[in-house]
Amino acid sequence: MEKLREGGFLITKIRQLSQQIFNNLLKDYNLNEISAAQGRVMFPLWQKDNISFQELKRKALLSKATLSYMLDKLEEAGHIKRIRSEEDKRTINIKLTKKNKVLQEKYFQVSNKMNEIFYKDFSEKEINEFEGYLRRLLDSLIQVSKENKLKNI
Amino acid sequence: MEKLREGGFLITKIRQLSQQIFNNLLKDYNLNEISAAQGRVMFPLWQKDNISFQELKRKALLSKATLSYMLDKLEEAGHIKRIRSEEDKRTINIKLTKKNKVLQEKYFQVSNKMNEIFYKDFSEKEINEFEGYLRRLLDSLIQVSKENKLKNI
DNA sequence: AGATATTTGTTCTATATCGAACGTTCTATA
DNA sequence: TATAGAACGTTCGATATAGAACAAATATCT
Numbered sequence: 214m215e216k217l218r219e220g221g222f223l224i225t226k227i228r229q230l231s232q233q234i235f236n237n238l239l240k241d242y243n244l245n246e247i248s249a250a251q252g253r254v255m256f257p258l259w260q261k262d263n264i265s266f267q268e269l270k271r272k273a274l275l276s277k278a279t280l281s282y283m284l285d286k287l288e289e290a291g292h293i294k295r296i297r298s299e300e301d302k303r304t305i306n307i308k309l310t311k312k313n314k315v316l317q318e319k320y321f322q323v324s325n326k327m328n329e330i331f332y333k334d335f336s337e338k339e340i341n342e343f344e345g346y347l348r349r350l351l352d353s354l355i356q357v358s359k360e361n362k363l364k365n366i
Numbered sequence: 367m368e369k370l371r372e373g374g375f376l377i378t379k380i381r382q383l384s385q386q387i388f389n390n391l392l393k394d395y396n397l398n399e400i401s402a403a404q405g406r407v408m409f410p411l412w413q414k415d416n417i418s419f420q421e422l423k424r425k426a427l428l429s430k431a432t433l434s435y436m437l438d439k440l441e442e443a444g445h446i447k448r449i450r451s452e453e454d455k456r457t458i459n460i461k462l463t464k465k466n467k468v469l470q471e472k473y474f475q476v477s478n479k480m481n482e483i484f485y486k487d488f489s490e491k492e493i494n495e496f497e498g499y500l501r502r503l504l505d506s507l508i509q510v511s512k513e514n515k516l517k518n519i
Numbered sequence: 520a521g522a523t524a525t526t527t528g529t530t531c532t533a534t535a536t537c538g539a540a541c542g543t544t545c546t547a548t549a
Numbered sequence: 550t551a552t553a554g555a556a557c558g559t560t561c562g563a564t565a566t567a568g569a570a571c572a573a574a575t576a577t578c579t
Contacts, residue, residue, distance in 0.1 A: 220484055220493075221384050222406065223500040226427045228381045230507040231374050233537080250565055253375065266528065274379045279566050281529055286564090303527040303574050331373055334506045335499075340373075343499045346492070347376040353487045354383040386567080403535060419558065432536050434559055439534090448558095456544050456557040525576070534566080546555075 234330060238323050244316070246290060252320055254283045255292065255309070259317055263308050265298075292316070387483060391476050397469070399443060405473055407436045408445065408462070412470055416461045418451075445469070 235249045247255075257272035258264065264272075270280050284307065287293045292313040298304045332340050388402045400408075410425035411417065417425075423433050437460065440446045445466040451457045485493050 220497055220500065221388070221480065222409075223497065223504055224377055224381045224384065225406070227500065227504050227507060228377045229427065229536080230504070230511055231377065234507065234510055235374070236537095248564075253378070256375075274382065275565095276567050277528060278530085278568070282565075285529095301527085301575070305528075327374065330510055331503070331507075334502060339499070343496075343503075344373055344376065346488075346496045346499070347373065347380065349487060350484070350496075351376055351380050351383070354380060354387065354484075357387055357483055358383055382566080389567095401534075428535095429537055430558065431538070431560085435535075438559095454545070454557085458558070521579095523576100523578075525574100527574080528572100530571075531569085533568090536564080536566100538563090539561085541560075542558100544555100544557075546553100548553080549551090 231327070231331065235323070235327050238326055238330075242319060242323050242326075244319055244323060247292075247316060247320065251283065251287060251292075252324070254280070254287065255313065255317075255320075258293070258307060258309050263296075263306055266305050266307065269307055384480070384484065388476070388480050391479055391483075395472060395476050395479075397472055397476060400445075400469060400473065404436065404440060404445075405477070407433070407440065408466065408470075408473075411446070411460060411462050416449075416459055419458050419460065422460055 232249050239245065239247065239249070254269070254273050254275070257269055266277075266280065266284075270277055273280065275283070284293065284295060288295060291310055294308045294310060296306045296308055298306060335343065385402050392398065392400065392402070407422070407426050407428070410422055419430075419433065423430055426433065428436070437446065437448060441448060444463055447461045447463060449459045449461055451459060488496065
């Protein structure tokens, strides 16, 4: 009788709860205009503005269908602008708007608060170890995905 | 300058990839009729059949809205049956059908295969340590959710 | 140069998820 | 015992997600 592993289930549930708690925090901080998922799309842009669709897709680890949809939402809400490239007219670049830059700082506050909650029962050493595992696992899964030609990598 | 933590992002992405890989495995094993999410709902039932909506909700960690929706799907597909309780007519019990019991074994095969892939770069000791962290984290988040009266706990 | 193949981002369809509003049934209270 | 309140599961509306099909643009091959 093999030992029952449940990493997948645990991860799924942790993610669900975190998302809910995070969205709740956003509400508490009056950041209703932005969701956790939208934050994840903007995060790479906050680190480097004006990047290509492909780069953003890679950083946010989303399928192109999802990213396109999220960009629709963000553009409607006035957070980003799509800019068609001149050299290759198939491609677009994504730029933050001024409106967005105001949000950024507030979002970071929430993000920090979230990390506090997330790791409140963990020591520094444990966090490092845990995130080390997570990173190894993610890399390994990305590898598997590539081998199986899954699309959204 | 605070150290940048990214547990939330890592977890979200690990979960996304696992889900895709898992759904792909289900396809490979000709288990098209069931999805990863459906499996997660049936898993508690495989351990103990004929449990209440509330117990299943607790075990699967889903909101009642989502569970109701998933039960619709599973009932349509002939995997489960809702049974209205006689004592308390508000409540229902969930029962597996014969059809489902055939699936179960196949599903476990896929599940084991998934665990193999998931942990292929981890030693036994590391898996135990990692899942220990995950369980602690999940418990801690459940605690936070309760304190904030989030609904789907 | 022209034909074919590939790449890019969008759109369509389906799934899973949640919160809020709802009707039904049970419980407690006045 | 009648009624107000609570609990239960469903339904509705919205969000985030991916795969497949698509049109436009570019690259490759003969």
